[in-house]
Amino acid sequence: MLELAILGFLCDVPLHGYVLRRHIAALTGHVRPVAESTLYPAIKRLEKAGLLARTTEPGAVAAPRHVLTLTEEGRQELRRRLSEPGQREITDENHWFTVLAFLRHLDDPAAQAAVLRRRLAFLEEPASFFYDGDRPLRAEELDDPFRRGVLTIARATSRAELTWLRDTLASLGDVAR
Template identity: 40%
Template sequence: MAARRPDRAKALELAVLGLLADAPLHGYELRKRLNTTLGALRAFSYGSLYPCLKDLLRRGLIAEDTRVPAADPGRGAPARPLAGRRAKIVYRLTPEGREHLRRRLAEAGPAAWEDDGFGVHFTLFAQTRADIRLRILEGRRNRLEERVESCRTALARTRERQDGYAAELQRHGLESVEREVRWLNELIGRERAAAGERGAQQRRHAPSSGTDRGDAD
């Protein structure tokens, strides 16, 4: 279990940076976004969020601004701070943090397709290069195909012991993994089709060698 903590910490860091890349957020809103948008992070303790933010601040990847809630004075009048209201700390991505996020999104190693990291990377696919997306999806599928074989072996052994309830639970787990593999196959097919279309468009718009020679003459 201890070996998984660094991976979870890295996944949480990536999720925070990805959310702050869209817009500055205060801590409460950041927690809400992690909960509603990044379902893969629900296994994380939210007690780890603020140490993560503190570490990102220390490394200069994010910065914090203090904002005092203001009353709405009406159209055309300047806003006035509300008396007695505490200032909110708003976190924003720094240029160094944006560059760090870019480098993290270019990673396609095992951490990107394991359980702790895949969901976070997937939610940031819109900011990820197409070739990296495909490598992560294929890596995730390979990992789950290995898991399918392990689940089938375990299920066969449980049936030999005639433990019906344990077998039913394992069957449910096997079906869940097989369902995700089918989903990944669909996504991989779409990514490959899109890559083929992009390649075809590039070839159609590329100058022919004959045209190049004619221009040179």
């Protein structure tokens, strides 16, 4: 998720670590802050893997800055991660939103639609948080107001996302089935 965000931001324009950090903080920071000591090693990993290159510039205001540029391999890897996301990227909203934030970098509408369809399939299968044996419980069946809240909120999210997914798939020229 973090690596995807790094690749995604650098795909637009070269950045140095500090600005990248602020970009990532804006994207996911209010929900899940990223520590500096997580970001910089992640950058190193990606650099070591040849996905991004670093050129040192004298710091405009402070310490020397490492301007990071996505390599061609990095660009390919970004497209690979976007077109073949892991299951966690599909099911976990935090990860999913990161995929969505950069999905435009996948220039093939069919490939974009394929990713959206995976999320659609996930949302369409009946799943709950609370069960009576194997039977998913509906909000109305719960006494607990807090658990009822979970289902109420999840349902609202799901509904909004299903609508958006179907609309967007249609506008991508995807044939509904």
